[in-house]
Amino acid sequence: MSFPSSLSLPAAAPWWRPNSGQSIAIRGGRPLAGSYAISGAKNAVLPLMVSALLTPHLVTLRNVPASLDVAVLAALLQRLGAEMHWSTKAPGLSVTICADRLQPASIDGDLVSRMRASVLLLGALLGRCGEASLPMPGGDAIGLRGIDFHLSGLRAMGAEIELVGGVIHAKAPAGLAGADILLPQPSVGATENLLLAAALARGTTTIRNAAREPEVADLIACLVSMGARISGAGSHVLTVEGGAPLAGAVHDVMPDRIELGTLACAAAITDGELVLHQGSLDLLGAALPVLQAAGVELREIAGGLLARRSEAGLAGTDIVTQPYPGFATDLQAPLMALLSIAGGASAVTETIFEQRFLHVGELRRMGANIAVHGRTALIRGVPELRGAAVACTDVRAAAALVIAALGATGETTLTGLDHLDRGYEQMAEKLAACGADIVRY
Numbered sequence: 001m002s003f004p005s006s007l008s009l010p011a012a013a014p015w016w017r018p019n020s021g022q023s024i025a026i027r028g029g030r031p032l033a034g035s036y037a038i039s040g041a042k043n044a045v046l047p048l049m050v051s052a053l054l055t056p057h058l059v060t061l062r063n064v065p066a067s068l069d070v071a072v073l074a075a076l077l078q079r080l081g082a083e084m085h086w087s088t089k090a091p092g093l094s095v096t097i098c099a100d101r102l103q104p105a106s107i108d109g110d111l112v113s114r115m116r117a118s119v120l121l122l123g124a125l126l127g128r129c130g131e132a133s134l135p136m137p138g139g140d141a142i143g144l145r146g147i148d149f150h151l152s153g154l155r156a157m158g159a160e161i162e163l164v165g166g167v168i169h170a171k172a173p174a175g176l177a178g179a180d181i182l183l184p185q186p187s188v189g190a191t192e193n194l195l196l197a198a199a200l201a202r203g204t205t206t207i208r209n210a211a212r213e214p215e216v217a218d219l220i221a222c223l224v225s226m227g228a229r230i231s232g233a234g235s236h237v238l239t240v241e242g243g244a245p246l247a248g249a250v251h252d253v254m255p256d257r258i259e260l261g262t263l264a265c266a267a268a269i270t271d272g273e274l275v276l277h278q279g280s281l282d283l284l285g286a287a288l289p290v291l292q293a294a295g296v297e298l299r300e301i302a303g304g305l306l307a308r309r310s311e312a313g314l315a316g317t318d319i320v321t322q323p324y325p326g327f328a329t330d331l332q333a334p335l336m337a338l339l340s341i342a343g344g345a346s347a348v349t350e351t352i353f354e355q356r357f358l359h360v361g362e363l364r365r366m367g368a369n370i371a372v373h374g375r376t377a378l379i380r381g382v383p384e385l386r387g388a389a390v391a392c393t394d395v396r397a398a399a400a401l402v403i404a405a406l407g408a409t410g411e412t413t414l415t416g417l418d419h420l421d422r423g424y425e426q427m428a429e430k431l432a433a434c435g436a437d438i439v440r441y
C-alpha cells in the first residue's frame with residue numbers, strides 16, 4: 001500500500017515527518033536497553049478524533065500518537081471542513097479540533113479507501129449532518145472485514161443506505177432515531193460507529209453484544225465528558241440516551257496496550273531490558289499471563305513497566321485470540337515472532353480474522369518452523385532466526401517482523417513500511433535510541 005501524492009498530510013498534520021526511506025535494515029542480536037515511550041493508542045485515537053465531528057465546540061485530545069493513520073485521518077477531517085490545531089509541546093502531541101463548519105459532501109475517496117476506521121465517519125456525519133457518502137473503506141489485508149454490522153445498525157436507526165459503484169450513500173432525512181440493536185459479533189468498529197450515531201440520535205439506543213475493548217471505553221469516556229448520556233461502559237450492553245447537543249471536551253488518549261505488549265516482546269527476544277513508559281500490568285489484560293508463560297518478565301516501576309526475558313528463558317505457550325477481555329488479535333503476530341525462538345511448541349489460534357497469518361510466510365523466510373492448519377499455527381521453536389528480506393503486509397505483521405529481526409542473527413531488510421508507520425510512531429528511531437542496530441534508508 002502506498003499513499004497518493006494528492007494526500008496533503010503536511011497541511012493537516014504539520015508534525016508528520018515523512019520517514020526517510022522505504023526500507024529498514026536491522027542487524028539483530030543486540031540486547032535492547034533503556035526507555036521506550038509508549039504512545040497513545042492508535043485504536044483509541046481514531047474514533048476519538050471522529051467524535052469531535054459531533055459538536056461545533058472544541059475537542060482537545062492529548063497523548064496523540066504521531067502515526068501515519070492519525071495524519072491521514074486528520075487530512076480527511078480537514079477535507080470535511082474541520083480545523084485542526086496541533087501542539088507538540090511536552091508531554092506529547094495534542095490536537096484541538098473545531099468542527100463548527102462541516103461539509104459532508106466532500107469526503108475524499110483516496111483517503112477513505114486507505115483506512116478502515118474511516119467508516120466511523122458514517123455514524124458521526126449521519127448524526128451531525130443527516131447525510132454522508134464515502135467509498136467503501138480500506139485497511140489491512142487481514143480478512144473480509146465486512147461493514148454489514150455497521151450498516152444494519154445505522155439502518156435500524158432510520159438511515160437510508162445505498163451502495164452504488166463502491167460508494168456508500170447514507171442519509172437520514174428525518175434524523176436518526178434510537179433503536180435496539182443486537183450485534184452478531186462484538187465488533188469494535190460497529191460498536192464505536194453506533195455509539196457515535198446514537199449520541200445525537202433522538203431517544204434511546206441500546207447496543208447489545210457490544211465490544212468491551214478498553215478503546216471503546218475510552219471513546220465512551222470522551223463522549224460522556226462532552227455531555228453524552230451513556231451507560232454500561234465495559235459491559236456487553238450499552239445504552240445511549242441521545243439527542244442533546246454535545247459540548248467540547250479535553251481528553252487524554254489511553255496508552256497503547258498493543259504497542260506495550262509488542263515492546264515487551266522486543267525486550268525479551270533480544271534478552272535486553274526496557275522501561276516502557278505509560279505501561280502497566282493492568283493495561284496488558286489477558287496478554288499478561290501469556291507473555292509471562294512465554295518467558296517475559298514484567299514488573300511495574302515508577303512511570304511504567306520493566307520488561308525483560310525471565311531467567312528460565314523463553315518457552316512455548318498456546319494462544320487463542322478472542323474479543324476483549326480475551327487475548328487481543330493485534331498481539332498475535334508480535335508474540336508469534338517471540339514464540340518462534342521459544343523452547344518447545346506453541347499453538348496459536350486466530351478466531352477474529354480469517355487471514356491473519358500473512359506474517360507466517362515471512363517468519364519462515366527467517367528460519368521459523370511454523371505450520372498453519374486452518375485457523376491454527378503450530379510453532380516449533382528454533383534455536384535462532386536468521387536475517388532475510390521480508391515484506392510487511394499489515395500493521396501488526398510489520399511489528400512482528402521488527403521483533404523477529406531484532407532477535408535474529410545477521411541482517412534483515414523490511415519493506416512495506418507504510419504498514420509500520422500507520423500504527424507506530426517513529427519505531428525505528430525509538431528502537432535505535434535503545435541500542436538496536438536499525439537504519440531506515
Ligand code: UD1
Pocket residue numbers: 042043044046116117143144145146147148149150151185186187188189190211215329330352353354
Ligand atoms: C478493530 C481494531 C483492530 C483490531 C480489531 C479486533 C481499530 C481501528 N481497529 O478493528 O486493530 O484487530 O478491532 O480487535 O480499532 N465484522 C463483520 N462485519 C462488520 C464488522 C466486523 O463481519 O460489520 C467482522 C470482521 O470481519 C472481523 C470481526 O468482525 O472478523 C471483528 O472485527 P471488528 O471488531 O469490527 O474489527 P475492527 O473494528 O475493524
